[in-house]
Amino acid sequence: MSDAKPTFGHVPVMLSDTLDYLVPPRPDCLMIDGTLGLAGHSSAFLSRYPGLRLIGVDADTEVQAIARARLEPYGERVRFENRYFDDFFIEYAALVKAGAAERPGLVLFDFGVSMFHFRESGRGFSLQGDEVLDMRLSPNAPRTAADLVNDLDERELFRIISIYGEEPFAYKIAQAIARERRAARIDSTARLADIVKGTVPAKVRYGRIHPATRTFQALRIAVNDELGRIERGLASAVECLAEGGLVGCISFHSLEDRIVKLLFRSKAVKRERSYFKDEPEAPIPLGEAERGLVVLTKKPVEPADDEVAANPASRSAKFRVAKAVGGGQ
Missing domain, CATH: 3.40.50.150 (Vaccinia Virus protein VP39)
Structure with a gap:
């Protein structure tokens, strides 16, 4: 912080x-x-x-x-x-x-x-660098983004990423998150961003906007009930x-x-x-x-x-x- x-x-x-x-x-x-x-x-x-x-x-x-x-x-x-x-x-x-x-x-x-x-809080809002996967606007909020990513079932992850992120590849991203967290808990923004980046098609992976932008937006909205x-x-x-x-x-x-x-x-x-x-x-x-x-x-x-x-x-x-x-x- x-x-x-x-x-x-x-x-x-x-x-x-x-x-x-x-x-x-x-x-x-x-x-x-x-x-x-x-x-x-x-x-x-x-x-x-x-x-x-x-x-x-x-x-x-x-x-x-x-x-x-x-x-x-x-x-x-x-x-x-x-x-x-x-x-x-x-x-x-x-x-x-x-x-x-x-x-x-x-x-x-x-x-x-x-x-x-995005730039100074160190709470995982940004895709730049590597920060703790938190995303809470208030420290008193009960759940972090890491809690959602690691604890929600695959179907609920898909729903959040699809609806709140309007992400067309939400199903594949939710599958990849569920698979990768079995190996080790996902606690950092860099690891989550890499998982998403490795899931989407190449034309999206190297586009103008970072491929994990919509997923990060969706998690932030869910964490804070925006x-x-x-x-x-x-x-x-x-x-x-x-x-x-x-x-x-x-x-x-x-x-x-x-x-x-x-x-x-x-x-x-x-x-x-x-x-x-x-x-x-x-x-x-x-x-x-x-x-x-x-x-x-x-x-x-x-x-x-x-x-x-x-x-x-x-x-x-x-x-x-x-x-x-x-x-x-």
Whole structure:
């Protein structure tokens, strides 16, 4: 593990877009950054809006130590929560419902794994070098990637790699893992990567993307229950939002983006069609306790070419935004 030092070389993805779309409905409103990370987005919002207050949520104590140092100049405007964002928002929504917590005007999620985890954490997120096969975003998580690789049956490994990694060679990879672990436990990233590399066809083995990329993604998602947390956390975050509050989500692969798209769609306010071309459609009134959304991005916003050139990590990012209507103030 690396020491947590206040080195802020991290480049937040789609920062200009988040600042453009997520304009606070009130100058002194509360913002909740559900995936604080190294605080690149949050520091920009706090700097731009001097009255803004922030709750920063992150499950990783090591990363949060860096974020604390970065946000130290903002003093009491910032509060930190060291928790998974779904656990936080489920509890926070209950407090809001009971009148015991403030509704946020802004909520931001960046579902990507930070460069810190890939480059500095030493927890096995990266395919570069040889690290322990861990992949936990929180040290309190019960299972490591090595536990899954060595303990799950072949069928369950196939399911994880196929669904979470969208890997076309998942069956052969699961077979190879099950075979190789009988000889010796698989505890390192290099050994797992070599097993996958030796399993896939040559045209994939020597392609532009490392052949184990999808398998590593699948294991990381499974270890951290990433998709389940997005479903639970985003649904609860929407219920927390103030009237007119905004929620923005940055996703990095189709599985994440699909969850955001479907949840926004399920909460979207139906609109009455106007018979006059120059008259906007009017929203159908909601019940007093019903929370709805107006989706502000019909299609996901993608990073501009110049951002991708400057920050290749942004190339697969998609950004969706919605505004809360109904359901109380």
